[in-house]
Amino acid sequence: LISRDVTEYKLAEEALQGSEKRFEELAELLPECIYEMDLSGGLTYANQKAFDNFGYSREDFDKGINGFQMLIPDDRDRAKENIQRILSGEKLDGNEYTAQRKDGSTFPVIIFSSAIIHENKPVGLRGITVDITKHKQVEAELKEHRERLEGLVEERTSELKESNLQLQREIGERKRVEEALRESEKRFRTITESALEWIWEVDAKGKYTYVSSVVEKILGYKPEEVLKKHFYDLFHPEDRERLKKAAFEIFDKKEHFREFINRNVHKNGKTVWLSTSGVPIFDEKGNLIGYRGAGIDVTERKHAEEKLRKSEEEFRLTFENAKDAIIWADTETGLVTKCNKAAEILLEKKKEEILGHHQKEVHPPAKAEYYMNMFKNHVEQKGVVDDEAEVITKSGKIKPVHITASVTSVGGKPIIQGIFRDITERKQSEKSRRESEKQYRTLQSNVPVGVFRTSADPGGHILSANPALSKMLGYENPEAMSKTRVADFYLNADDRKKFIETISSAGEISNYEVQLKRTDGTSFWGSLSARAIADKSGKITYFDGILEDITERKQAEKRRVSIYKISEAVHSTKSLEEFYLSIHGIINELMPAKNFYIALYDANTETITFEYYVDEHDKKPRQKSSRKLGRGLTEYVLRTGEPLLATSEIFEELVDKGEIELLGPQAIDWLGVPLKAKDKIIGVLTVQNYTEGIRFGEKDMDILKFVSTQMAMAIERKGAEKELRESEEKYRRVVDNSLVGLYITQNQILKFCNLRLAEMFGYRTSEELVGKHIKELVAPESWKLVDKQVKLRQSGEKESVQYEFKGIKKNRIIFTLETLGSRIIYEGKPAIQGSMINITERKRAEEELKVFATTDVLTGVLNRGYALLLFGKQLQLSKRNNSRLSICYVDVDGLKDINDTYGHQEGDVALKLISRFLKETLREVDIVCRLGGDEFLLIFPQCPIGRAIAVWERIAQKVDSFNFRKMKPYHISLSKGFAEYNPPDAKSVDQLIALADQEMYKDKQSKSAT
Known part of the structure; x- marks a missing residue:
């Protein structure tokens, strides 16, 4: 397994980044761009608003972004000069620049910045960037509109004066006067029609008497449509009566008015905000006959103002509802000027008990001087404090807190803002977190x-x-x-x-x-x-x-092939010499085996015979030869019964001890393993090397041991290689490694996973999984278990838990997983962090191993070891329940004759038939096992011997029926012996088997006698 607990590092990482997270969570709520940069200009933090405004992505940030590149080239030197002034301690108001987005487009901004101080030295800059595009547009438009309106009014006034003088001078010349008036009116209309403002005139009742064509651009109505209306008909229905009343109050006073803000309805139904200015119009007697004025479309400005208002409201709500306590203090007096609800909760005081008091009263009296100096230094340096401290509540309780403090300006006045986070729980969890970190480091060191x-x-x-x-x-x-x-x-x-x-x-x-x-x-x-x-x-x-070491897997593959080849050699070779040659070829594929020999040991004559011998020093293959036991390396392996890898150094050491003598050329490495069959050493299998640079190792020894076992078993009994091949295959599946998937869930939603987990569920990327409900990944039959465990951990009732469940892949395939998870705090909320491994193969391999470890491969009944273990447990149960138990010892008569006459393969068929008869006849609770060779043991739990004998009669009937039908050229005959466990006269397993064995031999002898 790679890293079952690897993911616990997320908990440690979350805690180590605690202070950064607190700043980031608050910054992400603000509607403006928040940034931090180092002294070289490299951005070290930016909130999402900054990415949106400047067009950059998180990937761009991870690769590195220089803050100066986000300004146009003409502003960069000025920005660097201002930053140096800030870092040197000078207090600057916001500076206006032209910013540059990733795509090259520009927009105006104002930047407010302060230095980041660490160990009394500036290490960077933190600030807010405000997009003032709309404000600039509104200011420019308002200025332009005012200038145009004032020009119009001035020009119109000048023309009227000129007309009056002309009338006085030429009162008798009516046509000239009328012509002048018509010309004046024409010029007035020309000016009004070409102006960007809507020029209008109304009578004393508010009905339009003149409107310029600009009204169509602003409100969508043609001038002739507006002339039928009163000015208040265009007001928004919600404002109409209120604005109408205010307008006529001005009419009554006959006053000028400026920037009368009113909400109107466009012809298409949209809302249009106007800023209207007007002057009264009098007749020659001084009576009010109407008003003349201009309207300017200020909709964009109103939207900008509304956005600013919402921004201020959002900040107020953020301030008041922040989870962390926020306190503002006057930089000169140190008195608290503002605090939020969280501050009241933290200090267990009402707001009025906090405001107006010196900020030192927030801290324990014993450390008042320390915090006073900290406050003073902080104000003087105008940097950022990011440190742990203590506060004292109204009840006198001391609480550990983390403080992030900075000097900033509000309403043009400097204040010091402190953000206090209660870290009592974090402090309490640090010990367990350190232990988790230690476990993680240990896991990292041990991951294979x-x-x-x-x-x-x-x-x-x-x-x-x-x-x-x-x-x-x-x-x-x-x-x-x-x-x-x-x-x-x-x-x-x-x-x-x-x-x-x-x-x-x-x-x-x-x-x-x-x-x-x-x-x-x-x-x-x-x-x-x-x-x-x-x-x-x-x-x-x-x-x-x-990189994964797959040597074992490769060797397993080679071994599996070698098993097959050895099996093939057993059945295909016509002589032992040919068989040995095949074995040499097989070994040579597994390891360097240019020099190889097989020596068999005869205990009766105390000789060793070199059945097969190939050595590069021989000019031609050596013939089969024998010798009496001596003091060579071969005899040493025979004496010790253990494999030996004899390097030159080990060889000389054994010679010095008198254990061996040099026989023939000395090899650089000599590797020999005993050939064992039924716990008896029957010979030695050896490879040796005379070439520098080619060395044998422990793995080569393992290979040779493996082959020697196969070879010995092949010599003693055909077919044993099948069992070993199956064993090797099961072993390979059990030890198959898989990587670990990591995840974080919150409220049963997957918040994070690594690529390995995604691949485990059949997805190409982790992004495809993140955001999914975990129920989508859990098979229906496992959901109840998973749902329960997740809720227990997230609620804190269980800190960590390990369990197995069924998962469902993207292609709907069900597979088995093992997960280990623990409760953490993620983004300020409870979550679960853990790991998963795919144990589908392991579960299947475990089942196969269980069968392999308990079953006789040939017959399919239980093997001797497992059956005797069950026998012992049944005896204990019988003793506890005071009940009887019976056994039957069975021997197959004449199996050797069947093997000798028809071959061992037919003998194996006979054993399988007998096993089938036994399994088909016995009860489900009864136990059948093969003790070895042609012997079986039947165990009847909670069964007196009389009932066991009755069961045997049914078995005998099956055997008789088989023999009667002559399905094979031979008859099957079974000898049996019974023994009974009686609690008053309790006997052991060995005693009962011995009794049954004796009875079986009596039965066999009685058959021989007849």
Whole structure:
């Protein structure tokens, strides 16, 4: 398993980033761009609003963004100068710049900034960027409209004065006057029609007498449509009566009015905000005959003002409803000027008990001087404080808190803002978190899969690696590998070239099997999976991947093939010599076996016979030969009964001790293993090497031991290789490794998962899984279990739990998983962090192993070991219940004759038939086992011997029926012996079997007599 508890590092990481998260959660709620940058201009934090306004993505941020590149080139030097002034302690109001988005478009902004102070030194800048595009547009439009209106009024007034003078001078010349008036009116209309403002005139009752054509652009009505209306007819229905009343109050006073804001309804139904200014019109007697004025469309300005109002309201709500306590204090007096509800809860005081008091009263009196100095230094340096402290409640309780404080300006006045987070629970959980971190580090050190990052050049250098990789390659630690080229780890240079070519073209490589070298020169098989990581320009800079040691799997595959080949050799070779030659070829495929021999031991004559002997020092194959036991390495293995890997050093040591003598050429490595059959040593299997650079190791010894076992069993009994092959296959499935999936869920929604978990469920990316309800991933039959466990952990009733359940893949395939999860706080809310592994194969392998470990492979009944274990338990149950138990010892008569006459294969058929008769006749609670060879044991729990004998009669009938039908050229005959367990006269397992065995021999002898 890779990392069953790997994901617990999320809990540690969450805690270590606590202070950053608190700032980030508040910043993400604000409607303006919040940022932090280091002294070189590199952005270290930005909220989502900043990404939206400037057009950048989180991926861009991860690759690195320089804040100065987000301003037009003409503003960058000025920005750098202002930043230096801020870092030097100078207090600056907001500075206006022209910002530049990722796509190159620009917009005006105003930036408010303050220095980030760490250890009394500025380390960066934190600030707010406000988009003032709408404000600039509104200001420009208002200025332009005012200038135009004032020009119109001034021009109109000038014309009227000129007309009056003309009338006085030429009162007798009516036509000239009328012509002048018509010309004046024409010029007035020309001006009004070409103005951007809506110019209008109404009579004393408010009915329009003149409107310029601009009204159609603003309200959608043609001038002739408006002339039929009163000014208040265009007001929004909700405002109409109120504005009408206010307007006529002005009419009554005959006053000028400016910027009368009114909401109107466009012809298409939309709302249009107007700013209207007007002057009264009098007749020659001074009577009010109407008003003349202009209306300006200020809808965009109203929207901007509304947005600003909402922003201020959102800030107020954020301030008041923030989970953390927020306190403002005057920088000169230190008196608290503002606090939120959370501050009241934290300090257990009402707001009026906090406001007006010195901020030092928030802290314990014993540390008042310390916090006073901290406050003073903080104000003077105008930086940011991010530290842990203590506060005291009204009841005198001391609470640990985390404070993030900064000096800022509100309404042009500097204040110090402190954000206090109660970390009592965090402090209490730190101990358990440290333990979790320790477990995580231990797990990382022990994970069996190598994790690496290497450079992308053909030679390659290791940039980082975990301990498992260094151990795999034979190094003490990852640092020791840094000077070795990656290419030097490959046994075959072409394999490295293929790896580079594949990953460079496809971008990734999966399960690439290759032979690698350890630092001591030994080789092993590895499976590589990796991805190519490129920079912004698309150039591959490094490879990230994992390496799994699959040597055992490869050896298992070779062993599986060798089992088959040995089995084939047993059945296909016509002589032992040919069989030995085949065995040599099989071993040579598993390991270097150029020099090989098979020596068989005869205990009666105390001789060893070299049945097969191939050595490179012999000019021709050596003939079969024998010798009396001596002091050679072969005899040493026979004496000790243990495998021996004799290097030159070990050989000399054994010679010095008098254990062996040199016989023939001395090999660099000599490897011999005993051939054992039925716990008896029947010979020695040996390979030896005379070539430098080729060395044998423990794995070679394991291979030779494995082959020797197969070979010995093949000699003694045909067909035994089948059992060993099945055993090897089951073993391979059981030890099959799988990687671990990591996840975080909250309210049963998947908030995070790694790629391995996504692949486990059949998805290509983790993004496809994130956001799904976990019920979609759980098979219906497991949902009740999963739902219960999730709720127990998220509620805190259980901190962690491990269990198995059925999952459902994307393609609807059901599979089995094991999960280990624990409760954490994620984004301020309870969540579950854990790991999953796919145990489908393991569960299946466990079932197969259980059958293999308890069953006789040939007959399908229980094997001797497992049956005797069950027998012992049944005896204990009978003793406890004071009940009887019977057994029957069965022996197959004449099995040797069947083997000798018809072959062992037919003998195996006979044993299978007998096993079937026994299983078909006995009760479900009864136990049938094969003790070995031609002997069986029947166990009848809670059954007196009389009932057991009755069952035997039915078995005998089946045997008689088989023999009567002559289904085989031979008859089957069984001898039996019964024994009974009687609690008053309790006997052991061995005693009962011995009694039944005696009775069986009596039955066999009685048959012989007849």
